[in-house]
Amino acid sequence: MHLLRPYPDELVGSMLNRASRETGIPMKRLLPLLTGARITSHSFVMTSYELLARSYGLSIEEFLLDHTLFPYVTGFMTSQGRERITEKLVSPDGSKRCIASLVQNATRSVDKLRFCPECCVDDQRKYGQTYWHRTHQLPCVYLCSTHWTPLHVSWISIQCKARISAPGETSGDELRIPKALGYELARRITEISTQALSQRTNTTPLVASQEMYQRRAIELGYGLSSKQVFGSVLSDDLRAFYSPRFLTSVDCAILRGTVPWPSLLLRQSSQNCTALKHVLMIAFLESNPSPSLCPIGFLRRQKAKKKSWGSIEEKAIQTMSQLVASHRAAGTKITMAALLEVTDIASRYRHQRSDFPLLTEWLKKFKASPSSKRQTEGHPKRN
């Protein structure tokens, strides 16, 4: 089957729709012809059909790199992780599930197709028609990376199964940059995301590993030691930086009571995090944040709070018992205050008696014993 060559940055869904429009063959009949599979619909952003790639004169690897969101989704994985996914994608058994998870990762929080009116004008002039670009569909990307103007959002779902029009023949509303981001941050997020999309497999991944995050976080003062990063302070600061509302709107909420995703990114287990989380983490670390809490001081306070007073209490009782015994042997008495003074916890005991039930009990018995000297003793007693 003879088909036109795809346009630069054209998405697979756009190519298929264009082919259907240009040949007049309905999608349901066209798809089996192009893919060799008995399918009636195809993802707009991803594929695994080698035959489809060949119909366009490309290898599946070339097709994935230039006409799907594959490089974006896998852009933050290690080269081994990426190879594993490629293998699964082209294997007959794993392909379906693999495609579903890649599509979900790539289009989370994006539900309608987007376009840039200025790109439409350029494409119309250059190619005589308009098409759907990959770079316009990335999550959290509100700007066109060519014109740096806001994208427009159409009414066409990214999961639309019916044949759709070209963006030049579609209407749409201008995408608003969320207040929490502002233009500069929105621009940087666009740059990082576009860079991930334009990667090539033979180059090193955008992010070597979690080591880069750790190193940067430590430089910024989020380190507990030269090797350990304080994930919970960093997560709290990232949450405040983007605002919880914005993070929820892009499906990246940081939930309390679970390991926050920025902490996961600092660990080995970051393979399962979506590409968008990596993008947000990179932009946050680049903004030169300073820790809202000194991690070491914070941890010390936490430890002090959790400190068990049980053993300290026992030690104090032991010390006091020895002192009482020596007074008893010498036939002398001692006041309760003087006795408490020999322990390390006298002042804490006075302020927080409820923390020391054993000590309170012991002192009560001591007070009733003959060794106890009352504060008033020594003064002349009135009989």
Ligand SMILES: [Zn+2]
């Ligand atoms: Zn544009």
